[in-house]
Amino acid sequence: MEKADIIIRADYVLPMEDDMAVIRDGAVAVKGANIAGVGAFDEVIKEFTSEKIVGGKGKVVFPGLINTHTHAAMVYFRGLADDIPLMEWLQNHIWPAEGKWLTEDFVNDAVELACLEMFKAGVTTYCDMYFYQGAAGRKLEKIGMRGVLGAGIIDFPFTGYASSVDDYFVNAENHINNFKGSELVFPCIAPHATYTCGPDNYKRADKLSEKYNVPIHTHLAETQFEVSETQRHYGKTPVEYLESLGVLSERMSAAHCVWLTDNEIELLAKRRVGVSHCIESNLKLASGIAPLPKMLKAGVKAAFGTDGAASNNDLNILGEMATAAKVHKAVSGDPTVVDSKTALLMATRWGAEILGLGDKTGSIKKGKLADLVIAGLQEPHLTPLYDIYSHITYCLRPSDVETVVVNGKIVVDNKRPLTIDEEAVMARAREWQEKIKS
Ligand SMILES: [Zn+2]
Structure with a gap:
């Protein structure tokens, strides 16, 4: 059994590869900066184990x-x-x-x-x-x-x-x-x-x-x-x-x-x-x-x-x-x-x-960099759900984005930015605003 740094589970995984597959109860295994595996959750956990499993019911995962x-x-x-x-x-x-x-x-x-x-x-x-x-x-x-x-x-x-x-x-x-x-x-x-x-x-x-x-x-x-x-x-x-x-x-x-x-x-x-x-x-x-x-x-x-x-x-x-x-x-x-x-x-x-990064990112494929979004689907504006692609294009809002992974690292964890001090950044922006408007 291979050890992954993160296993992401979701009701829907959208790899965005040529076949435009929709993987129901899917998972993505992340190891280091890369995607180590993607598929049905039952299959992915036969190959990978991890102390960190994120996502779960009522979620969708798609490329960043x-x-x-x-x-x-x-x-x-x-x-x-x-x-x-x-x-x-x-x-x-x-x-x-x-x-x-x-x-x-x-x-x-x-x-x-x-x-x-x-x-x-x-x-x-x-x-x-x-x-x-x-x-x-x-x-x-x-x-x-x-x-x-x-x-x-x-x-x-x-x-x-x-x-x-x-x-x-x-x-x-x-x-x-x-x-x-x-x-x-x-x-x-x-x-x-x-x-x-x-x-x-x-x-x-x-x-x-x-x-x-x-x-x-x-x-x-x-x-x-x-x-x-x-x-x-x-x-x-x-x-x-x-x-x-x-x-x-x-x-x-x-x-x-x-x-x-x-x-x-x-x-x-x-x-x-x-x-x-x-x-x-x-x-x-x-x-x-x-x-x-x-x-x-x-x-x-x-x-x-x-x-x-x-x-x-x-x-x-x-x-x-x-x-x-x-x-x-x-x-x-x-x-x-x-x-x-x-x-x-x-x-x-x-x-x-x-942008010349087609071999590195943009889809959920083994070997590509792990740039991923987990979004919640259990809000009124996303209910009911018949077609996941339609929902992402016509219904999903930034506020539905829960967890974001870039280069294998979680940068937003359940809506909380981990690498940016949100309060400080906003305070600094308001200081600039005062200067710029003067
Ligand atoms: Zn421009």
Whole structure:
């Protein structure tokens, strides 16, 4: 009999592998950072024994959710400026606030609040685009969150972080080298967007990504403004422009992809660029509605992103799933699109795949890293239960998330964060709030 560190038992185990099996009275054995076994509880306990058995009746276990696009530290700007157009929001509110407040200390503190929110909502991996990712990475290693942390690149200097374009690349290369071999932090390079990064910066970012085999993450075709700006400067629409630079590849994941021509959808599929669908951010900023069903049909791999909490205003992937599943039905007039299984695939395995982590996380499979969520199913809004996938997409809330495992370690135990001092993190956020609003 093999000894496991944890055995998780649940009424439903959803591995999210190709057969989309639903294991009733299932179990997952966790050993070290990895999944050692998964199957029916009766079978798993023939092979494994453990002093720690968690979960039980009335629970579901599924892979940790993956937030494929955010700016985690922006949680401190949550609700700072709402109900205004995107460019006005960016230029008159967000950029000035970042210019005034964004430091390494800010990122160090804010990221912890973001991770607390994500842990409690069942998110075990997130992909980020921001600055001072060294501070974020050290925080993630301390609290046990997994992250693909993209060092931001823009054409203009940012006081305190980069006094020239070269500085951004030096910072990015250092970031890549600093986290080489980390189990939790996967460095990434993140050119901001086609209207803030010229051709040279995209090409340099792509070269760096190729040299170190790290992902490249960018905003793409988010607004009509961006499309017209890109056309005005380069005579091409955003995806066609990046194609002309030769930077579209499997290493790239692109957030938004709202305004796409049919040819651009084909290009994203052909170059195997992953798409981070940020529907709530796009709705709130009135950016538009990305053609998700069309992209999926064309073979584009897509996943969910929340975008920063200044534009969403939360980091709740369960909410993105429900919103996307409903909005695309209404917009297309077809209630079969973005069904609940597709939504959970996007939130788990496909999310891992577009971030280059498909062989490591995103599904419950022997040998993969143990990134898992246990949620309770015995609330009024989850009763009765006929279809578990439908319930997760349309009914489950972050408050139903009970226990969260990242890299084999329990980070939330029966709704109690174990690696983050919740009271202290909230108190610190309120101190920043007082400073920022003054
Ligand atoms: Zn964004």
